[in-house]
Structure formats: structure tokens, C-alpha cells
Amino acid sequence: MxxxxxNPTIRGWVFQILFVLVxxxxxxxxxxxxxxxxxxxxxxxxxxxxxxTAGFGIVQKLVPYTEASSYGRALFVGLLNTLLVAGxxxxxxxxxxxxxxxxxxxxxxxxxxxxxxxxxVLRNVPLLLQLFFWYxxxxxxxxxxxxxxxxxxxxxxxxxxxxxxxxxxGESAWMIFAAIPVAxxxxxxxxxxxHERQSRTGIRPPIGLINTAVLIGLPVIAFFIAGRPLHxxxxxxxxxxxxxxRGFQTDSGMTIIxxxxxxxxxxxxxxxxxxxxVVRSGxxxxxxxxxxAAASLGLRPRQTLRLVVLPQAMRIIIPPLTNQYLNLTKxxxxxxxxxxxxxxxxxxxxxxxxGQAVEVVSIxxxxxxxxxxxxxAVMGYFNKRVALVER
Amino acid sequence: MNRNFASILVGAAxxxxxxxAAGAGTLEDVKAKGFLQCGANGGNLIGFGATDEKGExxxxxxxxxxxxxxAIFNDPTKVKFTPLNAKERFTALQSGEVDVLSRNTxxxxxxxxxxxxxxxxxxxxxxQGFMVRKSLGVSSALELSxxxxxxxxxxxxxxxxxxxxxxxxxxxxxxxxEKNEEVLQAYEAGRCDAYTTDASGLYAERLKLVxxxxxxxxxxxxxKEPLGPAVRQGDDKWFTLAKxxxxxxxxxxxxxxxxxxxxxxxxxxxPEIKRFLGIEGDFGTPVGLSGDWAYNxxxxxxxxxxxxxxxxxxxxxxxxxxxxxxLWSKGGIQYAPPIR
Numbered sequence: 001m002x003x004x005x006x007n008p009t010i011r012g013w014v015f016q017i018l019f020v021l022v023x024x025x026x027x028x029x030x031x032x033x034x035x036x037x038x039x040x041x042x043x044x045x046x047x048x049x050x051x052x053t054a055g056f057g058i059v060q061k062l063v064p065y066t067e068a069s070s071y072g073r074a075l076f077v078g079l080l081n082t083l084l085v086a087g088x089x090x091x092x093x094x095x096x097x098x099x100x101x102x103x104x105x106x107x108x109x110x111x112x113x114x115x116x117x118x119x120x121v122l123r124n125v126p127l128l129l130q131l132f133f134w135y136x137x138x139x140x141x142x143x144x145x146x147x148x149x150x151x152x153x154x155x156x157x158x159x160x161x162x163x164x165x166x167x168x169x170g171e172s173a174w175m176i177f178a179a180i181p182v183a184x185x186x187x188x189x190x191x192x193x194x195h196e197r198q199s200r201t202g203i204r205p206p207i208g209l210i211n212t213a214v215l216i217g218l219p220v221i222a223f224f225i226a227g228r229p230l231h232x233x234x235x236x237x238x239x240x241x242x243x244x245x246r247g248f249q250t251d252s253g254m255t256i257i258x259x260x261x262x263x264x265x266x267x268x269x270x271x272x273x274x275x276x277x278v279v280r281s282g283x284x285x286x287x288x289x290x291x292x293a294a295a296s297l298g299l300r301p302r303q304t305l306r307l308v309v310l311p312q313a314m315r316i317i318i319p320p321l322t323n324q325y326l327n328l329t330k331x332x333x334x335x336x337x338x339x340x341x342x343x344x345x346x347x348x349x350x351x352x353x354x355g356q357a358v359e360v361v362s363i364x365x366x367x368x369x370x371x372x373x374x375x376x377a378v379m380g381y382f383n384k385r386v387a388l389v390e391r
Numbered sequence: 392m393n394r395n396f397a398s399i400l401v402g403a404a405x406x407x408x409x410x411x412a413a414g415a416g417t418l419e420d421v422k423a424k425g426f427l428q429c430g431a432n433g434g435n436l437i438g439f440g441a442t443d444e445k446g447e448x449x450x451x452x453x454x455x456x457x458x459x460x461x462a463i464f465n466d467p468t469k470v471k472f473t474p475l476n477a478k479e480r481f482t483a484l485q486s487g488e489v490d491v492l493s494r495n496t497x498x499x500x501x502x503x504x505x506x507x508x509x510x511x512x513x514x515x516x517x518x519q520g521f522m523v524r525k526s527l528g529v530s531s532a533l534e535l536s537x538x539x540x541x542x543x544x545x546x547x548x549x550x551x552x553x554x555x556x557x558x559x560x561x562x563x564x565x566x567x568x569e570k571n572e573e574v575l576q577a578y579e580a581g582r583c584d585a586y587t588t589d590a591s592g593l594y595a596e597r598l599k600l601v602x603x604x605x606x607x608x609x610x611x612x613x614x615k616e617p618l619g620p621a622v623r624q625g626d627d628k629w630f631t632l633a634k635x636x637x638x639x640x641x642x643x644x645x646x647x648x649x650x651x652x653x654x655x656x657x658x659x660x661x662p663e664i665k666r667f668l669g670i671e672g673d674f675g676t677p678v679g680l681s682g683d684w685a686y687n688x689x690x691x692x693x694x695x696x697x698x699x700x701x702x703x704x705x706x707x708x709x710x711x712x713x714x715x716x717x718l719w720s721k722g723g724i725q726y727a728p729p730i731r
């Protein structure tokens with residue numbers, strides 16, 4: 001027996017199994033305890049409430065939703081709203097973050113100081129305050145519901161939000177969307193052919209030009225073949241009639257609500273400051289010798305950055321970048337403070353109407369955990385692609 | 392070494408298994424700790440639950456807690472208030488963080504039946520209304536078709552709002568904030584055409600606007616909102632105590648007992664007053680209190696009418712008329728079972 005336990009492999013296994021058992025039992029005990037306590041306190045439990053009628057309205061919905069929809073549907077609407085603001089926020093924050101990060105290293109004194117100031121100010125003010133600032137600053141400075149600011153005659157801004165033309169898809173509009181993957185496939189083929197041609201003849205065909213034409217051309221051709229199934233609904237602004245009826249009409253155009261704009265602005269500006277630092281440190285971690293070597297080969301500064309420095313910096317940048325994406329997604333839950341109906345805001349209403357606190361909180365946790373896992377997985381894939389392959 | 396490990400395991404198992412130990416009765420707990428923990432409005436709702444610059448609490452809901460503390464300790468200051476928002480309030484009561492929830496909370500069936508709590512009674516008969524700018528030129532809520540409406544999330548108001556507009560076939564858009572302060576700011580900035588919440592809340596919030604006179608409260612009341620305190624289910628003794636605290640406040644007004652005259656009424660020949668003051672019979676002991684519990688309430692806090700007038704009545708900034716909240720004998724619907 002003693003020799004058996006002295007075997008390190010077996011001992012390792014025994015302790016691992018014991019640990020898993022204890023952990024499993026611990027979790028089970030908590031769940032069991034909670035449900036028994038809930039029962040004792042006469043609090044209804046279970047997820048059956050998700051199918052009951054929600055009965056409340058939501059200001060922004062990406063899928064059809066009415067007051068007659070279920071609580072489950074309401075939570076789904078909230079989830080999509082979270083995804084929307086997080087998705088667009090990540091793109092904007094990344095773009096801005098890279099620009100600021102590179103600008104911070106600029107040899108131009110003014111540019112680098114402006115970038116540094118941006119980072120320091122944005123990083124050091126709590127996000128919730130920035131959120132209130134952007135939301136109420138925007139609300140207080142734009143024209144009221146019955147007035148507007150117009151740009152180019154198609155974009156209109158007032159306190160009700162940004163009013164833009166809306167694309168209405170006809171029945172055969174799927175053909176246009178189907179043309180996009182086809183175009184991408186053609187583009188990949190063209191790129192391969194171009195590279196092969198370049199290494200064979202030394203002449204680089206205008207790949208960029210051809211691909212742009214393909215990307216725009218194919219969907220346009222599909223648009224005409226399908227019988228032009230796209231219509232545009234312009235926002236309609238009424239200036240007469242009773243006061244409540246004036247302003248932008250709800251059934252025309254598309255309205256991007258100010259809550260969304262405020263949240264998006266705050267999240268992307270805030271996270272961009274962190275991303276800028278990530279990018280700066282990543283670039284600075286690439287040894288000077290690389291830049292000098294590139295210069296001695298005759299590459300221009302722009303080429304050096306794009307072809308030599310950034311690819312190497314990406315290896316260092318991507319892991320902390322993932323953190324920032326996760327932060328942005330989780331920070332989007334501050335939305336409820338400015339009435340953006342994200343998962344937490346809608347869930348809060350559901351929680352209050354049904355009183356199912358444990359269930360709703362568990363749904364929140366599962367969704368955010370899932371979102372974070374998804375983000376990590378995608379970024380892990382990119383990380384693998386840029387990671388140094390040791391040979 | 393292995394034996395040690397095993398004993399740790401057994402110890403942990405025992406510790407976990409005993410997590411569900413039941414507490415004593417709420418009244419005993421409150422007496423033991425020496426104060427009442429009261430869940431009040433954290434959103435500074437003037438007249439119901441609000442704090443001034445010195446951090447002093449005031450309001451009808453707050454005074455109810457003081458009345459309970461007076462009944463238990465003969466000391467209205469033995470209350471600690473926990474400011475709660477709409478979303479936190481039930482969890483705070485369920486989890487035992489507060490002993491009583493007195494936070495302008497609407498009594499509804501689902502709350503009474505599935506949240507593990509019990510409503511004590513109605514301290515204020517309210518109803519949901521709308522506030523709009525006078526410049527909007529609207530005189531009825533039925534003209535609000537197509538309006539954008541600001542409200543606070545996590546309340547019954549979102550549901551009433553949806554029901555009202557749906558049943559009248561009017562389109563609308565709801566913008567729901569987490570806190571009252573933001574609702575008001577957004578409304579004031581012009582994000583919404585209307586602000587909806589309980590009518591009493593509207594009167595209170597209007598006072599915080601830059602120009603209260605530019606805004607009006609529409610006459611329609613679109614829902615029944617009986618506001619009252621609630622306690623946890625499963626402690627009948629505590630429930631009874633809270634219930635009779637409220638009834639004592641109402642009965643005192645009906646019997647004409649006030650903070651000022653209650654001492655001289657001790658000599659009254661009226662048997663009802665004698666019972667109320669604990670001179671005849673013993674009504675305190677069965678609920679775990681002293682015989683003069685009701686006297687203590689009135690002496691320290693005053694009767695229902697006094698509380699109403701001091702916090703939200705016509706002489707205050709809110710200027711709310713008694714209306715439904717008058718005694719049944721004076722045209723209202725406030726009615727308390729007798730003490731006998």
C-alpha cells in the first residue's frame with residue numbers, strides 16, 4: 001500500500017480525483033442549499049418564467065419584439081443589443097487605439113503629446129462618469145425633438161438620435177448577400193494568382209484594384225439580376241400639426257438612439273486609450289535593429305512599420321488586446337445607467353417583474369461567460385496565427 | 392498525513408451541511424441587536440423616503456419604520472435605514488438584510504405570492520400618472536400617441552405604461568433608466584415627451600426640475616398602486632406586529648389621538664381610547680410588545696394624518712390632497728380594524 005501511494009503518477013491521479021470530487025460536491029451543496037432555502041422562503045424557482053409574457057416595451061430591438069413576446073425573447077433582444085454595442089465598440093476602439101498608439105511614438109512632438117494626453121485623460125477617469133458625460137453632453141447639446149441638424153440632406157441629428165435612411169430588403173435580396181462570399185472566394189483566388197505571377201515574372205499585377213472591382217462589382221451585378229430588390233426609406237420630418245406629431249416619424253428611416261451612441265462613444269474612447277498603450281508597448285518591444293535593418297534594405301518608414309515592425313509587434317499585442325476586448329464587452333453592462341437596453345438592463349426589468357433573482361443572475365453570468373469564452377477563442381486563433389513558429 | 396486530510400474533509404463537510412441553520416424570530420433578532428433595519432428609498436424621493444443635507448431621513452415610509460421602532464423600543468431613533476433602489480429592494484428583504492421594506496412599493500399579487508414576502512397594508516393609495524411640458528399642449532394622457540416616455544426600470548410602471556398604450560392602441564417608445572436621477576435629467580434635457588411614475592413620485596420629482604411650473608401632471612391615473620411596507624413570509628408574529636403598527640396609526644387618527652393631545656387623553660372615558668392606550672386590556676403582550684406600544688407610537692411619531700400632513704400634505708412643497716388616503720369616515724378609503 002505504502003509503495004503504491006509513493007508512486008508519483010498514481011499519487012498525482014489520486015489527489016486530482018479527490019480534488020474534483022470535493023469541488024463537485026461543494027458546487028452541488030451550494031446549489032442544493034440555495035434551492036432548499038428558496039423553497040423554505042416560499043420563493044418560486046426554475047426557468048419556467050422565460051415563456052411567460054413580458055408585457056413591457058424595449059426601445060431598441062434588432063429582432064421583432066412586442067409587449068406580447070416572452071421574457072425569454074426580451075432577454076434575447078437584450079443580448080443582441082449587448083453584442084451590437086460590443087461588436088461595433090471593439091472595431092472602433094481597435095482602429096482608434098492603433099492610431100493613437102502609433103501616434104504616441106511619432107517623432108512629431110505635437111502628435112505624440114496629443115496622443116499621450118488622450119491616453120492619460122481617458123484612462124484616468126472612471127468609465128461610468130465618461131458614460132454620463134457623453135450621454136448627457138450629447139443630449140444637452142443637440143437640437144430638441146422637433147428640430148434637427150442635417151448633414152448632406154440624408155443624416156439628421158436631434159435629441160431623438162441619429163436619423164438615417166434605412167435599407168429595406170426585397171424578397172430576392174438574398175442574392176446580393178450570396179454574392180459577397182462568392183466575391184471573397186474570387187478575391188482569394190486572384191490574390192494567390194497575383195503572388196504566384198509576381199514570384200514568377202517579378203511583375204506585380206494590380207491585385208488591389210481587381211479585388212476592389214470584384215467586391216463591389218459582383219454584388220452590384222447580383223442586385224440588377226435580382227431585379228433591384230433594395231429600397232431606401234428616408235427619414236420623414238414633419239413640421240406641422242400637433243406638437244407631439246412633429247419631428248421624425250417613427251415608421252420612416254432608421255433611428256440610432258442616443259443611448260446607443262453615448263454608450264458606444266464612451267466604451268470605444270475609453271478602451272482605445274488602453275489599446276493605444278498595448279500597441280505602443282508592442283511596437284517598442286520590437287528591437288531597434290529590426291527598424292535599422294529595414295532602413296538599410298531601403299524600405300520606407302511606412303513600409304518598415306507595415307512589413308517589419310507591426311507583424312512582429314502583433315505577437316506581443318494580441319494577448320493583452322484580448323483582455324481589452326473582454327473588458328469592453330463586460331463594461332457594456334454599464335448601459336443600464338443611461339437607459340440602453342442591453343442584457344443587464346432588460347434582465348433587471350425581468351428580474352423585478354418575476355422576482356426570479358437567482359435565475360436571472362445565472363442567465364447573466366452564463367451569457368457573459370459565453371461571450372468572453374467566444375472572444376478568447378477567436379483571439380486565441382489569431383494569436384496562434386501570428387505567434388512565432390519555432391523551428 | 393492522509394488521516395489529517397480526511398479529517399479536514401469531514402470538518403468541511405460538517406461546516407457546509409450546517410449552512411442552513413434557521414434564525415430566531417425577527418422580533419427577537421431586532422430586540423437583540425437593539426435597532427430595526429429598514430429598507431427605504433435610496434433615490435431621494437421627497438415625502439416618502441429622502442435624506443437632507445445632514446443625512447437626516449424623512450418621509451411617510453421612513454416614519455412607518457420609526458413607528459415600528461417606537462412600538463418595539465419606545466424610541467423612534469432606533470432605526471437604521473438601508474437605501475435601496477427598485478431592483479435591490481426585494482432581494483434585500485428576502486436575504487434578511489433589512490427587517491422591513493418600507494419603500495413606496497406597490498402591492499401586487501405576484502409580489503405577494505412568489506417573492507417570499509408579505510405586504511402589511513397600504514400606507515398610501517397611489518396610481519401611475521404622466522408629467523409633460525405645458526408647452527406640449529396636451530391635456531390628457533390619451534393624446535400621448537407616439538410619445539417617447541422616460542421611466543425607471545425595474546418597477547411596475549413599465550408594465551402599466553405598456554398596458555395603457557396598448558389598450559388604447561397608441562404607439563409609444565419607452566426609455567428606461569436605472570435611477571430616478573437620470574430619468575429626470577433625460578426628461579429635462581428633452582429626450583422624452585413624458586415622464587411616468589406613481590403620481591406621488593411625479594409631484595416629488597417635479598420639485599427638482601429647474602422650472603417646475605413649466606411642467607404639469609396629466610389628470611389620468613392609469614393604474615392602481617397601493618404602496619405599503621412588506622415583511623418576509625414565514626414569520627407571522629413579525630407580520631402581525633407590522634400590520635398593527637399601521638392600524639394603530641390609522642386608528643389613532645380616527646380616535647382623534649395626536650402627538651400633542653395623547654397624554655391628556657389618558658384620562659378619557661372612551662373605552663376605545665383606553666384600550667388603545669393600554670389602560671384597559673393587554674394587547675401588547677400577544678405580539679411581543681409592552682402594553683403601551685400604541686401610545687408609544689403616537690407619542691413619538693404621531694398618527695397617520697399627522698405623518699401625511701408633515702411629509703406630503705397640502706402645507707408641504709408637494710401639496711398632495713388626502714383624496715383616497717383620507718379616513719373612510721371622511722370620504723377616503725383608509726380603514727383599520729379595531730383594537731379590541
